[in-house]
Amino acid sequence: MSKLKQSFLIGLNYLVLTAITMLPGEPSFAANNCRGRDCIHHELGTQAVCKLVGSDQSPLLPIGRDIGWAQGLNTEIDNKLLGGDVVAYKIRWFNGSWSGWYVTGVNDIDVKFNTPTNDMRRMWSYFTDHQHQYIICKEPK
Numbered sequence: 001m002s003k004l005k006q007s008f009l010i011g012l013n014y015l016v017l018t019a020i021t022m023l024p025g026e027p028s029f030a031a032n033n034c035r036g037r038d039c040i041h042h043e044l045g046t047q048a049v050c051k052l053v054g055s056d057q058s059p060l061l062p063i064g065r066d067i068g069w070a071q072g073l074n075t076e077i078d079n080k081l082l083g084g085d086v087v088a089y090k091i092r093w094f095n096g097s098w099s100g101w102y103v104t105g106v107n108d109i110d111v112k113f114n115t116p117t118n119d120m121r122r123m124w125s126y127f128t129d130h131q132h133q134y135i136i137c138k139e140p141k
Contacts, residue, residue, distance in 0.1 A: 002075065002076070002125035004083055005022070005075070005085050005087055005104055005105060005137075013065065015034055021129050025071075032119065034048070035080060041046045045103065047086075047140070048122070048137040048138060048139055048140070049138055049140060050087065050135055050136065050137040050138075051135070051136060052133065052134075052135050053090045053133060053134055053135075053136055054131075054132060054133030054134065056090075056098060056133070059092050059131035059132060059134060060127075060131060060132050060134075061131060062127065062128060062129045062130055062131065062132075063127050063128060065129070066127065067081060067127075068080070068081060068092075069081075069122075069125050069128055070114055070121050070125035070128060071121075072114070072119045072120060072121060073109065073119075073120055073121065073122060075104055075105050075122075078104070078124070082136055083138060084125065084136040084137055084138035084139075085104070085136065085137045085138075086101050086104055086134045086135070086136050086138055087104055087135050088101045088102065088104065088134065088135045089102050089104070089108075089121060089123070089124055089127075089132060089133065089135070090102070090132060090133050090134075091126045091130050091131075091132050092130055092131040092132060093128075093130065094130070099123070102122075102123045102124070104122070104124075108122045108123040108124065109121075109122060109123070110122060110123050110125060110126075112126055114124070
């Protein structure tokens with residue numbers, strides 16, 4: 001798993017923990033107001049920028065079979081094809097319903113396999129013939 005994807009998952013865990021601490025009756029904290037000498041000061045300008053591409057209302061169109069998305073369990077094909085890390089994605093099935101969110105390298109191994117090569121593949125192999133959307137993170141320039 002790439003460092004960028006690991007950073008995204010760590011950030012996602014932080015957001016969940018923050019949301020939990022904001023529940024009524026629970027203590028809350030605001031790390032950004034820390035002024036003591038023991039505070040951690042983050043340089044946010046070096047963090048990846050993530051954005052949603054496509055949506056439920058405006059999905060991306062299928063991209064064709066010869067692009068490379070069905071190449072086994074390779075988690076770097078996204079960087080090669082899109083210049084960033086696809087950290088999560090959804091597929092719109094032919095019946096019109098959307099899948100839940102797949103997180104790259106966590107819950108996205110397909111139950112089907114590539115028949116010509118008999119190798120496993122990720123759910124993003126459906127980008128070839130299904131509408132889809134994804135969250136991509138790219139390093140700042």
